[in-house]
Amino acid sequence: METIVCSRSFDSDLRAMVDRCRSLDSRELWPGVVPDANLPNALYYTIGIRLKSASMTDMQVEERLGPEEQEGDAIVFASAHRCTWPDLVVNAESEYRFHPGSPNVLQFTYRYDNPGSKIVKGKDLPAFRGALEKVIGRYLDRLTSAVLAR
Secondary structure (H helix, E strand, O other), X not given: OEEEEEEEEEOOOHHHHHHHHOOHHHHOOOOOEEEEEEEOOEEEEEEEEOOOOOXXXXXXXXXXXXXXXXXXXXXXXXXXEEEEEOOEEEEEEEEEEEEOOOXXXXXXXXXXOOOOOXXXXXXXXXXXXXXXXXHHHHXXXXXHHHHHHO
């Protein structure tokens, strides 16, 4: 699995950020996401993939939220993603780690299986990873700004 780690600081309430990150409306802050369903501990949404390094396509995501845990002073939860591309199903994992402070810090880790050569050609995998890092950064920027605005 490939791993991307990205962090953002925020001044708003830590508990509000944790709750927000466990909600479907936070996933709408991912570029290209259309929400489908919000069930207890499961989020369903579709992502329109529009990256130069990948075939233009839609990916359906079933995200299963794990329980919140306390690790030292941090609040952590993980989720497992079942990502359905055309003709392919891959798995991914994410972890949200919230560190209290002044400011607070959200550390987001995303682990994913490469989507295969029908979606991303082998030579384009580094560009795909770079584009995904930018998308994750935009997600965290929007997420921390949205909580600040609340």
